[in-house]
Amino acid sequence: MDSMMFNRRSFMRGSALLAGGVPFIGSAQAATPAAGPLRTALGWLGGNVPGSFAGVTWGTPWPQGLVPASSGFELRGDGQVTPVQSWPLAYWPDGSLKWSAHALGPQPQVATRYELSPLVAPPAAGASLVTAHADHLVLDTGVLRCDIPRQGNVLLARVSRQGQPTLQGGHLLLHVQGDPDQPGTRLEQYRSQIDTVEVEQQGPVRAVITLRGSHQLSQGTRRLLPFTLRLYAYANSDRLRLVHSFVFDADEHQDFIKGIALRFDTPQTAALHDRHVRFVAANGGVFAEAVRGLTGLRRDPGEAVRRAQIEGRATPPVAQFAPEVAQRLQYIPAFGSYRLLQAHPDGYQITKRTAQGHGWLNSATGERAAGVGYLGSPGGGVVFGVRNFWQSYPAQLDIDDAHTDLAQVTLWLWAAQAAPMDLRFYHDGMGETDFTRQREALDITYEDYEPGFGTPLGVARTSEIELQCVAATPSNAQLVDIARRIQDPPLLVADPTRLHRAGVFGPDWAPADPHASATRGLEAQLAFYFDFYRDEVEQRRWYGFWDYGDVMHTYDEDRHVWRYDVGGYAWDNSELSTDLWLWYYFLRTGRHDVFRMAEAMTRHTGEVDVHHIGRFAPLGSRHNVQHWGDSAKQLRISTVANRRFLYYLTADERVGELMHAQVEALRTLREVVPGRKVGQQRDARDGYASIAFGTDWGAIAAAWLTEWERTGDPALARRLRNSMDSIAAQPHGFFTGVGEMELDSGRFDIDTSGKLTVSHLSAVFGLAEICSELLQVLPSARFESAWLDYCRLYNAPAEQVRHALGKPLGNLNLAQGHARLTAFAGWRLNDRSLQRRAWQEFAAGSGGIPRPNRELHRVLVPAYVRDLNEPGPVSIIDERAGTSAGANLSTNAVAQWGLTAMALLALAGPPISHAQ
Structure with a gap:
């Protein structure tokens, strides 16, 4: 291992802390902070101090070599030292911290901004929030005490707030029915069954407890849908956050999920007229009623009584009610059951009834519910939300x-x-029984179909739930603040300049400069493209349990719809790095709305678009009408390159778990050969696989790099270096295209055929960005030379290519997107001619967007079911007037345009005038 590899002793010391979950704690008694330049200013995502705050966890990057692995941290908010729990997320090759994670609990006064500083040495850790017993764990925040069994079907046995029982018997439910197309179908009920309980993190500020199991048939032994439930708590907090993930392992032809839920009981002791029900609407409205209402009666109980009930306060004693009401309370119906159903994104309904066996009354309707409710009394209760x-x-x-x-x-x-x-x-195969027919079909619908590959087996879904045990019924305003916190959780972030100075996520981006007049047009176009897709999510209603977070692939201008029903043109599934486009744009701008869209996409593409169990695990599925429908099961979709941003910015354990699962994903490529339909062969030798240098190896390198910087495992560093060196040793380097890899060592066989193999897809799924980072942390002259050759020559004039490689490369696609490779070579080699060429390639727009515009036109009914904004040069499309326009919008082109524009702004110097 050369001098740039990790210092084993310092790195492994840090990784041992990471693996053991031992926190570093900063407090008022902490040691002296490090020098001023290392202090990091942190602000709230979106710029506003949270109206409701119950704790936050975030990640902070550090420049290489400046923060030792043994460092602790101090957090100051508005000048005051605040207790913080800290732990390492990633390390630089010299063993210094690259990313640290931090947890801040509830505060009497939330600061506008915070300042984080490394300490020379970590202070002593405080007492843990978790106590282990033989048959259960006790989680004690100082406000809440939670009993968590180690086995059985109950996940939360009891939760009390300062000694007052609040909820009990928390468990998961699963309802499964038979084929809905058949009469008399069965309905089965399953309940959670715990297999393991783990304290994933414990400390004096934050604790994470992870429960794993599956759902067991109530009257039988069958088990379905393995789940992971992470329970988060902060010191001095009355809130529990639950992150629920499940994997689909049922038979999609026989088992139709009829319901998935978390259920708990909550004791009620107050008088019926002092029991309160609340539901919050997304628009900030509140549905507020009592189980037994005292308003609207024929007789008035008194203004003080009515006002107290409406506000959720304790009503006066019944003896103080008007006698004609006090003596007839038993005749006022008590509505014990309430239901809020959000059946589609534009409508919810609230109904209620007195008891089982009686009819439901329609109570309220609206468009969108916040998914937050409350049940309790003036003496306390539970706020719950999804x-x-x-x-x-x-x-x-x-x-x-x-x-x-x-x-x-x-x-x-x-x-x-x-x-x-x-x-x-969604279809019967249409006779596509062999590769010839499947490739013919690909030419018409762009769908890569293969029998048995369009299965949902192994896809997953993650949901976030909050339970807050409060001391009194919240006011409507307080409840709305809580709902906003649940739906838009507070996050502390460093600004783009600070993130960039830390040197993380490579050199292919830079903070936006609002004062640079030469780039104003590019900045406006970048903003337009993001704003368009953000708004398109709403306009096209890209929502739903399995769909939220994804966008569509290509537009159908004739129907004024995205091609939701046309083979491979429907759901995007990360095609051509949509995820990376959003994340680099967030790094560049720090925009709140960009972060939330990128977060939702990362949640979706890492869960729904990937098979987590089964023969395809852990590969992802190419774009399709159904997220899991395509037969191209590939690493380019499941790549860690798309997940790293959310993990490092939020320290999210579920995302970390998904990234870890990709470390040995390459072994699946032995059985599921990505290019099997175009001649790629399975290596017959044990322990070898045919690996493409672009979409495959780029994802492998991202997984190994990320796991290496997270854990310091030297074996991963060796495999990564072996793969880099053996790519560089190929006679044609990256232009060899594909090789046979020994999976344990990471080393490729040397190709002696002399053949050139180049794919326009190789560098557009994160390879370019990961190679930029590899040259930072694992510098290799031979690898750098091979990569720069690829960057220089892909878009080079034919004669230059022929001189370098002995033959032309043929007609290659996506020249505009590959301009960022040209720019990188120009930046790395300090070659202004290459930088200018990059701007010229970008402006020409070949294989991309030659003439980007920022115009929208209106499509009016009856051309579509509602009026729409559609991209294109015509101001209005009116079917009655006979006007039309061709949008032909492609997410591929927009994502690559955005990534390339940002890379050129960072790497290629001032843009040439006609690149605007």
């Missing part, structure tokens, strides 16, 4: 038996009152 509730429809919140001593709350992630999930493939 994040991205209406966006992940169909969703449902139920309150039952609120008129009894033990009410029940159910948070349906898939609404029980909605139609069941139907995950069956």
Whole structure:
């Protein structure tokens, strides 16, 4: 291992801390902070101090060589030292910290800005929030005490708030029915069954407890849908955050999911007229009622009574009610059950009834519910909520038996009152029984179909839930603040300049410069493209349990729709690095709306678009009408390159788990050969696989690089270096295109055929960005030379290519997107002629967008079912007037345009005049 590899002793010391979950804690008694330049200013994502705050976890990057692995940290908010829990996320090759994670608990006063500083040495750790017992764990925040069993079907046995029982018997539900097309179909009920309970992190500020299991049939032994439930808590907090993930392992032809939920009981002791139900709408409105209402009666109980009930305060004693009401309370109906159903993204309904066996009354309707409710009394209760509730429809919140001593709350992630999930493939194969027919079909619908490959087996879904045990019924304003916190969780972030100075995520981006007049047009175009897709999510209603977070691939200007039903043109599934475009644009701008869209996409593409179990695990599925429908199961979709941003900025454990699963993903390529339909052969030798240098190796390198910087495992560094060196040793370097890799060592066989193999897709799924980072942390002259050759020659004039390689490369696509490779070579070699050439390639727009514009036109009914904004040069499309325009919008082209524009602004110097 050369001098640039990790210092094993210092790095492994840090990784041992990471693996053990031992936190570093900063406090008022901490050691002296490090020098001023290392202090990092942190602000709230979106710029506003949270109206409701219950704790936050975030990641902060550090320049190489400046923060030792043994460092602690101090956090100051508005000049005051604040207790913070810290731990390492990643290391530089010299063993210094690259990313640190931090947790801040609830504060009496939330600061406008914070300042984070490394300490010379970490202070002593405080007491953990978690205590282990033989059959259960106790999580004690100082406000809440939670008993968590180690086995059985109950996940949360008891939760009390300062000694007052608040909820109990928390468990997961799964309802499964048979084929909905058949009469008399069965309905089965399953309940969570715990297999393992792990304290994933424990400390004095933050704790994470992870429960794993599956759902077991109530009257049988069958188990379905393995789940992972992470329980998060902060010191002095009355809130629990639950991150729920499940994997689909059922038979999509026989098992139709009718409901997935978290259910718990909550004791009720107050008088029926002092029991309160609340639901929050996404627009900030609140549905507020009491189980037994005292308003609107024929007789008035008194203004003080009515006002107290409306505001959720304790009503006066019944003896102070007007006598004609006090003596007839038993005749006022008590509504014990409430249901909020969000059946689609534009409509919810709230209904209620007195008890089982009686009819439901329509109580309220609206467009979008925030997915947050409350049940309790003036003496306290539970606020409960599902994040991205209406966006992940169909969703449902139920309150039952609120008129009894033990009410029940159910948070349906898939609404029980909605139609069941139907995950069956959408066509019968249409005779595509062999590769010849499948390739013919690809030429007409762009769908890569193969029998048995369009299965949902192994796809996953992650949801976020919050439970807050409060001391009194919140006011409507307080409840709205809580709902906003649940739907838009506070996050501390460093600004783009600070992120860039840390040197993370490579050199292919730079902070936006609002004062640079020469780049104003490019900045405006970048903003237009993002704003268009953000707005298109809303305009096209790209929402739903399995769909939220993704965007569509290509537009159909004739129908004024995205090609949602045309083979490979429908859901994008990360094609040509849509995820990277959003994340680099966030790094460049720090915009709140960009972060949230990128976050939602990362959640979706890492869960739904990837097979987590089964023969295809852990590969992803290429773009298709159904997210899992395409037969191209590839690393380019499941790549860690798309996940790293969210992990490092938020320290999210679920994302870290998904990234770890990709470390040995290349082994699946032995059985699922990516290019099997175009001649790529399976290596017959044990322990070898045919690996493309672009889409395959780029994803492998991203997984190994990320795991190496997270753990310091020297074996991964060796495999990564072996793969780099053996690519560089090929007679044609990256132009060899594909090689046989020994999977354990990472070393490629040397190709002696002399053949050139080049794909326009090789560098557009994160390879360019990962290679930029590799040259930072694993410098290799031979690898750098091979990569720069590829960068210089892909778009080079034919004669230059012939001189360098002995033969031309042929007609290659995506020249505009590859301009960023030209720019990188110019930057790395300090060659202004290459930088100018990059701008020229970008402006020409070959294989991309030659004439980007920022115009939208209106499509008016009856040309479509509603009026639309559509990109194109015509101001209005009116079917009655006979006007038309061709949008022909491609997400591929927009993502590559955006990535290339940002890279050129960072690498290619001032743009040439006609590049605007």
